[in-house]
Amino acid sequence: MSIEVRNLIKKFDERTVINDISFKVADGEVLAIVGFSGSGKSTVLKLICGLIPFDSGEILTSEGDIAMVFQYSALFDSLTVADNISFALRERKDLRKKYTKDEIKKIVSQKLELVGLKGIENKFPSELSGGMQKRVSFARAIVTKPNTILYDEPTAGLDPMSSTLIEDYIVSLKREINAASIVVTHQMSTITRTADRVIMLYDGKIVFQGTPTELLKQDNPYTKQFVTASLEGPMQMQN
């Protein structure tokens, strides 16, 4: 077990955005969380990594770091690419005395090579394209060798080729560091190319659990509506 979520409930004021959901993700497994906008997908990620507190339930994780790749990369724009990637190594209490400057430099180079961006250490995020920023944020996320990686819409806003590249990185990272991964996404290509299992959220509840193949079968009215992107069905878009 790397992540186990049990009976999780989260309310914002009086609105229940996550309503008693439970699931598990094993080491080396990629779970895709899908659903329409406002269904609570990103909230689940923020609850797991502790950015927001939950009202009841349990989140159990294996010992080790949790990393997150944010929807819009969230790179520190006043820092260079190298400083962004090495941020945790330089600033975290338990890591700041563990590595020398040369070791940090070497780690940054290795991570950049891993995401295919060698030689851009001294550039600032504003000098990079959206796809490159996303890849740098991958490098930053894996620098502490996390055993859990959370991806918040990693391919949103990217062109098809950049999306494919990002999807390949998710799969290769899964193989390289055997981390448990959760990918929040709307995109079918990201689901079919990266996920081992899929859960679908609607109105804060899980309405489907299965493999990407089962999702595509459309046996369930929710999956049918999602896959066909139909306005007719049990899920109503919130105004």
Added chain:
Amino acid sequence: MATALQKYLKQSATYKVFSQFLVVFADFLDTLGKIAQMGVHVVKAILKREIDGKELLAQCDRFGVSSLPITLSIVGMTSIIVASQVAHEMVKQGGGNFVGMLMTILIVREVGAIMSGFAITSMIGSSLASELATMRVTEQVDAIDVLGVDSVSYLFVPRVLSGMIMMPFVVILASVVGVLLGAVTSDMFAGLTYRAYFDSAGLGLYMKDLGVCLLKAASFGATISLISCTCGFYASGGAKGVGLATTKAVVWSFIAIVVLDMVFAVLFFF
């Protein structure tokens, strides 16, 4: 009957004004609580020596050096305005020998710190608030937390400390410029000699005044930074949220400067 009364009350102007007042008051208490909470967090972090030296130097440069031109200009111009109003009249009434004393007391005790505080708020406070607010709405603050770094210590400590360290230097420099420009203005507008001005300049000034001036400057610097960082840190809602946070930081800092100044006046000069 009760429902009709409730409906009538809800439509009345008094109800609307009162409910609006309650909303503003609740927001006031909420902001005050957040500032206090962040202040405690910063003090704890400083006591634990969680200070990034490199970042502290960068913030000191931003707070002290880059703000100097505007601060010196504002304090200098205020001195010119005051001296031009006062010197001529005092010389005419036979009190020319005390213009230097009056200007020095005024600048060292009040004008130097207050006007520097306003200038620093406009320039540095607003920039701190918008910087942190932008980091908040673009999830950079979340990223710091997820990477295992305490975002409050990382962002607040160097900024608040730099304000506390650099503000006294800024106020000293601004006060010197203010006193000197007071002399030049008195000479130009009232024909008061530099010697007459500087002979009386030190008459009403004691070490206590300088000490209070420095203490006041340090507290202004720390307060401006703390308020600005807190307003930025709790921003939400995109570009509009950044704007609101910046406005809030400036308004709260201005009010805090005046309130603190009043507290210092009561504590030390009453």
